[in-house]
Amino acid sequence: MLQLTQRERGLLEDQQSHEQLCVYKYKSYAQQAQDPVLKQMFQKHAQHEQQHLNTVNQILSGQVPAMNQQQGQQLGQQQGQQQQSMQQSPNMQQQNMASQGLLSSVAGSSSQANEDDLQLCRDMLVTEQYxxxxxxxxxxxxxxxxxxxxxxxxxxxxxxxGQELLQYLQQNSIM
Known part of the structure; x- marks a missing residue:
């Protein structure tokens, strides 16, 4: 059983509230995002943040978390898949829309949707940095x-x- 000092407990409670906010924001932003790539990224990050919250809660309850190499390997595999998906996505989306004759008709409304998505992404980048x-x-x-x-x-x-959010911003806007 892990014995926590009052200071450690206070720090953990801070981290707990940070992770709760992250889970909430990612889930909410996943529903608001228009770009399917961003929506998927937010959903994936929400799952990771929930795992972080579970770990913090485990420590707060006095249990020592079991961190293993398999978790690190899974993270590396997910990073590679996400980067590959993000690199292919903007061009593939445009090609698909153009082939369906939708690009010109959606341009006006997608401009605002794109800006809204970028704002969500910027907010999460600042949150992750903090x-x-x-x-x-x-x-x-x-x-x-x-x-x-x-x-x-x-x-x-x-x-x-944060790196994935930054890459998304770089690929979809001038920051």
């Missing part, structure tokens, strides 16, 4: 090596989310 930095600070406040390892793992995923 949460990643909060884990960076919190990791040094814990003595337990397994908790530190769990925070390190979560922070890497937060940084990966």
């Amino acid at each position: 949460i990643s930095s909060s884990y960076d600070s919190a990791i040094f406040q814990f003595n337990n090596p397994q908790v530190r390892q769990a925070f390190n793992h979560i922070q890497k995923e937060e940084q990966q989310h």
Whole structure:
């Protein structure tokens, strides 16, 4: 059973509220997003954030999280698949729409939808940056090596989310 100091408990409660907000925002933004690629990314990130929340809750309840190499391998595979999907998607979407004669008729409305999607993406990028930095600070406040390892793992995923969001922005706008 993991014994937490009052300070550690306070830091964990902060991380818990951050992860709850992330899960909420990603789920909400997945429903609002118009671009299927962005919608899928938000749904995937919501699942990761739920895993992070579960890990934080586990630590708060005094359990030591079991972080293993398989989780790291899964993350690497998911990163490669997401990057490949994002690189192919904008061109494929345009080709599909053009072949259906939809590109010109949707151009006006898609411009606003695209801007709305970009705003959602920018907001999540700022959120991920903040949460990643909060884990960076919190990791040094814990003595337990397994908790530190769990925070390190979560922070890497937060940084990966930020990278994917940034790539999406770069491919779909001038930031």
